[in-house]
Amino acid sequence: MATLKTVLHTKTDKKGKKEFRLALRLTVNRKRSYYHLGQKLKPEFWDESGEKVKTSHPKYKRLNRLIRKKYDEIEDIIFDLEASKQNYTAKGVIDSIRKDTRKLSFFELANEHIGDLINANKHNRAISDRSKINTIKEFVKNRNLTFEEIDEQLLKKLKIYLRSNAGISERSAMNVLVLIRLLFNIAISKKIVDRKFYPFGKDKIKIKYPQTIKIGLDENEIRKIEELDLEEGTPTWHTRNIFLFSFYLAGIRISDVLRMEWSDINGDRLYYKMSKNDKADSLKLPDQVIKILDYYKIDKRLKSDYIFPDLKNLPNKDSKTIYTRIKSSIKRHNTNLKMIAGLAKIDKKITNHISRHSFGNIAGDKVSPQMLQKLYRHTHLSTTIGYQGNFIHKNADEALDAIINFSK
CATH class of the missing domain: 1.10.150 (DNA polymerase; domain 1)
Structure with a gap:
């Protein structure tokens, strides 16, 4: 037998604070399942015996209408199941309501x-x-x-x-x-x-991103970072390795760099999948990258080990745990990069993502857009052309000089 009741379902958050959420509680064979209505309510506004929101609440009519609507939907499902003599569970009924996407807000x-x-x-x-x-x-x-x-x-x-x-x-x-x-x-x-x-499109709401200026390091500035005399094993030394590893491999995002395992390397090539768009790629390892890898090989035990130490010693490879660790590592590396910029006397803001901009800046128009598309792992060539447009200034500079240097 099924029992359906409207209740205030209590939930305690991480800080120990209680929240009261409007919910429909279905009980079938002593097993319960809850359908939350997406509304929080203070207990003083709840009529427990009447299973409704009190008139003292400013939105009581709308909330009670929402309760009745969902209550009737669940009852209809139960009536249909019982009429057809089908066995059912509380969870099964509530799941079917959740999947009834036609009525989702x-x-x-x-x-x-x-x-x-x-x-x-x-x-x-x-x-x-x-x-x-x-x-x-x-x-x-x-x-x-x-x-x-x-x-x-x-x-x-x-x-x-x-x-x-x-x-x-x-x-x-x-x-x-x-x-x-x-x-x-x-x-x-x-x-x-x-x-x-649909409110988007022609003659409706248009989504247009503002243009942003992407500034990367030039060859001289990269060389300054390479030549810094940093003590091996220190945090700034490790951050420099991460930054340059990304730069040498066409600006691989740091979140992908930190996730890399020794199994991603086969011979003189790196095989990996970009987390942003799941695009797989393979790149030849430049000599500079091989030199960086040699520093970390001493700690290699298994092919499944992470190359860099940031994610090592995690209790498990749970994706949420990895995400949290990556987030804190990125923050730490960005702090270290500020120190590196100061030591190298570079008057530009340097973050992990600047390695990608720096590769684009130095590439300029030296390489075809199609090849850069592959190196950047962009899905569309138009994305590459738009991105690289931030760093190609030669023609515009020459045109400007030709116009204003008439007096020479």
């Missing part, structure tokens, strides 16, 4: 999206997208939006809010809109919302 689908990222071990993206979703929640004051409500007018107001109240950059604001567009496309594909409500 924007934030419910967003939660599913973040859950999918976590299950796919894409913790960096999950954390980033969760932060964007929280910003949107702040803007709508935790209102449980339907996709139909996300129209051009709301998005225009959101853009203003992001730049003024939230105080984020134009580029970050565009990233929030990109996430909304992604979720909208998922909702359309799952028939949660009709395409006619």
